[in-house]
Amino acid sequence: xxxxxxxxxxxxxxxxxxxxxxxxxxxxxxxxxxxxxxxxxxxxxxxxxxxxxxxxxxxxxxxxxxxxxxxxxxxxxxxxxxxxxxxxxxxxxxxxxxxxxxxxxxxxxxxxxxxxxxxxxxxxxxxxxxxxxxxxxxxxxxxxxxxxxxxxxxxxxxxxxxxxxxxxxxxxxxxxxxxxxxxxxxxxxxxxxxxxxxxxxxxxxxxxxxxxxxxxxxxx
Amino acid sequence: xxxxxxxxxxxxxxxxxxxxxxxxxxxxxxxxxxxxxxxxxxxxxxxxxxxxxxxxxxxxxxxxxxxxxxxxxxxxxxxxxxxxxxxxxxxxxxxxxxxxxxxxxxxxxxxxxxxxxxxxxxxxxxxxxxxxxxxxxxxxxxxxxxxxxxxxxxxxxxxxxxxxxxxxxxxxxxxxxxxxxxxxxxxxxxxxxxxxxxxxxxxxxxxxxxxxxxxxxxxx
DNA sequence: CGGGATCCGTTACGATACTG
DNA sequence: CAGTATCGTAACGGATCCCG
Numbered sequence: 142x143x144x145x146x147x148x149x150x151x152x153x154x155x156x157x158x159x160x161x162x163x164x165x166x167x168x169x170x171x172x173x174x175x176x177x178x179x180x181x182x183x184x185x186x187x188x189x190x191x192x193x194x195x196x197x198x199x200x201x202x203x204x205x206x207x208x209x210x211x212x213x214x215x216x217x218x219x220x221x222x223x224x225x226x227x228x229x230x231x232x233x234x235x236x237x238x239x240x241x242x243x244x245x246x247x248x249x250x251x252x253x254x255x256x257x258x259x260x261x262x263x264x265x266x267x268x269x270x271x272x273x274x275x276x277x278x279x280x281x282x283x284x285x286x287x288x289x290x291x292x293x294x295x296x297x298x299x300x301x302x303x304x305x306x307x308x309x310x311x312x313x314x315x316x317x318x319x320x321x322x323x324x325x326x327x328x329x330x331x332x333x334x335x336x337x338x339x340x341x342x343x344x345x346x347x348x349x350x351x352x353x354x355x356x357x358x359x360x361x
Numbered sequence: 362x363x364x365x366x367x368x369x370x371x372x373x374x375x376x377x378x379x380x381x382x383x384x385x386x387x388x389x390x391x392x393x394x395x396x397x398x399x400x401x402x403x404x405x406x407x408x409x410x411x412x413x414x415x416x417x418x419x420x421x422x423x424x425x426x427x428x429x430x431x432x433x434x435x436x437x438x439x440x441x442x443x444x445x446x447x448x449x450x451x452x453x454x455x456x457x458x459x460x461x462x463x464x465x466x467x468x469x470x471x472x473x474x475x476x477x478x479x480x481x482x483x484x485x486x487x488x489x490x491x492x493x494x495x496x497x498x499x500x501x502x503x504x505x506x507x508x509x510x511x512x513x514x515x516x517x518x519x520x521x522x523x524x525x526x527x528x529x530x531x532x533x534x535x536x537x538x539x540x541x542x543x544x545x546x547x548x549x550x551x552x553x554x555x556x557x558x559x560x561x562x563x564x565x566x567x568x569x570x571x572x573x574x575x576x577x578x579x580x581x
Numbered sequence: 582c583g584g585g586a587t588c589c590g591t592t593a594c595g596a597t598a599c600t601g
Numbered sequence: 602c603a604g605t606a607t608c609g610t611a612a613c614g615g616a617t618c619c620c621g
Contacts, residue, residue: 143592146384146613150408151469151538152477153579154391154453157460164366164382164594171374180603188370191595192604205463218603225462232455233374239452240377242445243425249371257372318371359373363611366594384613400584411614412585438584 142201160205161229165190166198167236170222170229173208174260175287175300177221185253202226234264241321241359255285255314259298265355266296274351276344279303281311291351307341308348320356327353362421380425381449385410386418387456390442390449393428394480395507395520397441405473422446454484461541461579475505475534479518485575486516494571496564499523501531511571527561528568540576547573 142163148155161167165187172178172186184195199220202208207226213219222229237260272294279302280287288303289296316334319325331337331349339345362383368375381387385407392398392406404415419440422428427446433439442449457480492514499522500507508523509516536554539545551557551569559565 145592147466148388149466149468149470150472150477151465151534152391152472153457153460153481153541154477155388155460156463156465157456158387159466160460160463162384162387167378167382168368168375171372184603189595191597193606194594196604197593228459228462232452232459235452235455236377237373239448240373240375240380242448243376243380245371245376246367246369246379248369250369252370252372257370257374261373314371321373365611401582404584409614411616413587414613416585417612 160201160207163198163201165194166202167229167233168257169195169198169202170207170226171233171260172256173220173222173226174230174233174263175256175298176259177213177219178256178300179213179217179219182254182256183220186256188250188253230260230264233260234268237261237264238359245318245322251314254300255282255287256300258282258314258317259287259300262355263296263298265358266291266298266351269354269358270294270296270351274347276307276341276347277303277305278344278348279306279309281309282317283313289348291347296351305340307339307344309338309340310348310352311336317356321359323360327357330356377452380421380427383418383421385414386422387449387453388477389415389418389422390427390446391453391480392476393440393442393446394450394453394483395476395518396479397433397439398476398520399433399437399439402474402476403440406476408470408473450480450484453480454488457481457484458579465538465542471534474520475502475507476520478502478534478537479507479520482575483516483518485578486511486518486571489574489578490514490516490571494567496527496561496567497523497525498564498568499526499529501529502537503533509568511567516571525560527559527564529558529560530568530572531556537576541579543580547577550576 142159147159168187169183172183184190184192199208203210206223208220209223210218210220275292278289280289286302287298288301289298312335316325316330320327320330331353337345362379367379388407389403392403404410419428423430426443428440429443430438430440495512498509500509506522507518508521509518532555536545536550540547540550557565
């Protein structure tokens with residue numbers, strides 16, 4: 142952010158907005174909550190962000206200590222959240238809870254990839270998780286793969302294929318959004334829009350119970 | 362927000378940012394959480410927002426149903442949060458919690474008035490409030506007056522003088538910020554930077570206990 | 582004086598093209 | 602793949618002016 146446009150106010154809300162209040166910045170953080178990403182992963186997911194803006198925002202986030210750039214395998218550059226950057230999770234979830242109250246745009250654009258859903262889903266599951274629930278799930282949403290780990294009262298969802306999951310769920314993006322928006326019940330979602338296979342007995346019920354409760358959080 | 366710059370994404374975070382993601386918008390909502398305000402109250406509190414931008418933002422907020430414009434006494438126009446707009450409270454609090462992790466700007470600007478602190482303080486108190494606590498307090502912060510009502514497990518802080526309070530607290534803005542930032546303990550704040558008078562016995566302890574716990578939330 | 586509207590220079594954004 | 606460079610357009614910031 143240009144120095145001239147910083148609020149510079151002695152108020153923690155303004156201090157936060159001076160770091161993450163720019164256009165695109167919160168959406169970049171949102172996608173990074175799905176795990177480390179390459180420049181082009183982010184550019185694809187953000188449907189039409191200009192390359193120079195993505196460069197600027199990543200630089201700003203790095204300067205402020207929210208994101209770090211590091212070399213991954215095969216020499217590719219990876220951007221990842223720092224512990225400080227990961228603290229935006231609850232904030233992003235509150236944004237999602239608030240945004241869920243509005244009708245979707247009549248002509249919505251689909252994101253270029255589904256990293257976007259990880260942080261919202263993680264935070265929602267975290268809030269409804271009951272003690273003792275534990276499993277490893279492979280989620281396939283429109284052929285994009287997620288790993289969902291639940292253990293010790295913690296939920297973690299990453300944009301990566303899962304090895305040896307307890308349960309596998311295959312579904313699509315739109316019905317998930319419809320369910321979160323209240324246009325479909327969790328029961329109908331489970332019955333008609335989810336294909337589920339348990340590799341460890343009983344874990345299918347744990348997964349669907351958690352997901353159903355999480356998606357229902359967005360209603361009043 | 363210009364239609365061309367809306368994200369239009371089928372993601373609740375983007376839907377929220379399409380309403381409240383513009384520059385100044387969240388700070389306007391922040392100040393409105395202190396109670397209904399006139400145009401010039403907002404312009405003063407936001408230290409240097411251009412009049413045309415404030416007009417634009419208020420119009421946008423009204424169009425989206427977050428703010429309503431109504432006639433107050435003596436024919437003055439008042440802007441107030443709708444129930445939907447009031448739902449931004451938890452979101453603003455998460456922003457404050459996150460922003461509190463950063464050092465203040467070396468040359469911070471002071472807000473033109475102290476409406477700015479109401480929502481942060483309300484939300485923080487709400488989260489640490491213990492059952493059974495109830496009082497009405499008059500807060501005087503650098504000669505700006507707030508009414509703090511605590512009853513039935515709810516906290517409400519408004520930018521208005523209080524009539525017949527149980528307890529009166531006189532203090533200043535900077536020590537409150539220092540305490541929230543962790544540069545001062547709640548004990549030192551109470552001992553050296555707060556002048557407190559109980560009109561109903563025991564209510565002074567309830568007020569200071571609540572405020573101390575609230576300001577301490579911003580530490581790790 | 583409160584509550585804006587208008588004008589204008591500056592800055593950021595968005596699209597496309599280009600490069601190591 | 603991972604950015605840079607360029608350029609037209611849109612938003613912002615500051616000042617001034619208007620009107621009841």
